[in-house]
Amino acid sequence: xxxxxxxxxxxxxxxxxxxxxxxxxxxxxxxxxxxxxxxxxxxxxxxxxxxxxxxxxxxxxxxxxxxxxxxxxxxxxxxxxxxxxxxxxxxxxxxxxxxxxxxxxxxxxxxxxxx
Amino acid sequence: xxxxxxxxxxxxxxxxxxxxxxxxxxxxxxxxxxxxxxxxxxxxxxxxxxxxxxxxxxxxxxxxxxxxxxxxxxxxxxxxxxxxxxxxxxxxxxxxxxxxxxxxxxxxxxxxxxx
Numbered sequence: 001x002x003x004x005x006x007x008x009x010x011x012x013x014x015x016x017x018x019x020x021x022x023x024x025x026x027x028x029x030x031x032x033x034x035x036x037x038x039x040x041x042x043x044x045x046x047x048x049x050x051x052x053x054x055x056x057x058x059x060x061x062x063x064x065x066x067x068x069x070x071x072x073x074x075x076x077x078x079x080x081x082x083x084x085x086x087x088x089x090x091x092x093x094x095x096x097x098x099x100x101x102x103x104x105x106x107x108x109x110x111x112x113x114x115x
Numbered sequence: 116x117x118x119x120x121x122x123x124x125x126x127x128x129x130x131x132x133x134x135x136x137x138x139x140x141x142x143x144x145x146x147x148x149x150x151x152x153x154x155x156x157x158x159x160x161x162x163x164x165x166x167x168x169x170x171x172x173x174x175x176x177x178x179x180x181x182x183x184x185x186x187x188x189x190x191x192x193x194x195x196x197x198x199x200x201x202x203x204x205x206x207x208x209x210x211x212x213x214x215x216x217x218x219x220x221x222x223x224x225x226x227x228x229x230x
Contacts, residue, residue, distance in 0.1 A: 003158070033218075042119075042205050042220030043159070056215035059116070090159070106159040 002026070004093050004107035012113045013081050021076045021110045025093030031055075032074040033104065034066055035090040043090055049074055050096065078112075086114045117142035117210045121221035128196050129229050136191040136224050138206035148189040149207040150180055151220075159205070165189065176200070198230045 005024045013019050025032050031050040035043035048056035049068035063079045072093075078085055088111050092104040122137040140146065150162040163174025170182040180191045189206060206221040 035220075040222070042121075042207075042222045044220070045218050048215070056217055058217065092159075103161045103164075108158055 004091055004105050006089075006091050006107040006110050008110060009108070010111045010113075012115060014115055015081055015083060017081050018077065018079050019081060019112060021078075021089050021091075021112070023074045023076070023091030023093075023107060025072050025074070025091075026105055029093035029095055029105070030072055031094045031096055032068055032072065033092045033094075034074070034076045035092065036060075036085075037088040037090055037109070039087075046076070081114045083114050086112060088112075116212075117146075117208055117217070117219050119206055119208050119219050119221040121204075121206050121224050123224045124222070125225045125227075127227045127229070130198055131195050132228075134191070134193040134196045134200070134226070136204055136206075136226070138189045138191065138221060140187050140189070140206075140208045140219075142187075142208060142210045144210060147209040147216075148180075148182060149209070150174065150178070150189075150191050151205040151207060153203040153205070154199075155202065162191070162204070196226075196228045198228050200226060201228045202226055 007022045033048040034046040037043045045058035046060050047066045052068045066076045068074045088109040090109045091107045094104045118141045120139045148165040151159045152162045153159045162178050163172050163180055165172045165182045173179045178193050180189055182189050204224045209216050209218045
């Protein structure tokens with residue numbers, strides 16, 4: 001079975017631009033979570049979506065938004081990019097919302113560089 | 116807000132040495148605890164988890180962790196490390212905040228095992 005897939009692998013953007021990152025969960029998984037991992041730090045939770053609804057949000061500004069589609073894939077959007085948004089963006093999927101009962105499976109991440 | 120502290124940022128051991136990585140969290144309510152591992156070039160994956168019951172939990176590859184509620188700790192141990200254990204290790208806490216479960220990761224510990 002295919003694991004969690006993310007696209008693109010790498011991305012370079014300029015300050016002020018907008019970016020869309022994509023994630024496809026493991027087949028059968030209905031929950032997708034997004035994390036930001038800055039170099040030298042652990043992943044920081046951004047959003048969780050389950051059944052196309054936001055079920056959890058971390059401490060990120062409104063420039064960050066996400067959505068989940070009927071096929072359970074997800075997009076993370078970041079507007080008005082700042083240099084500090086440069087990071088590895090991770091997507092994780094799990095069977096359902098209550099991910100503490102079900103393991104999260106992480107994708108390879110999208111490396112975003114803002115110049 | 117909850118926080119997770121991993122005291123050792125870099126650990127270097129020789130094969131067959133014993134390993135203990137510290138993890139402390141700050142949250143007064145019910146928590147679920149995890150250790151994740153990221154081997155070089157691979158995705159984050161779950162090593163072990165604690166939800167309830169026996170505070171000594173066993174994970175993959177001979178790892179174990181002990182939850183000590185009074186110390187807010189969840190230290191990871193392995194009696195005898197192997198070169199293949201070289202990886203980044205992350206402690207994570209999942210705590211109920213409002214109506215959602217918000218995961219928080221520590222900044223990680225880089226383990227290098229010399230053959």
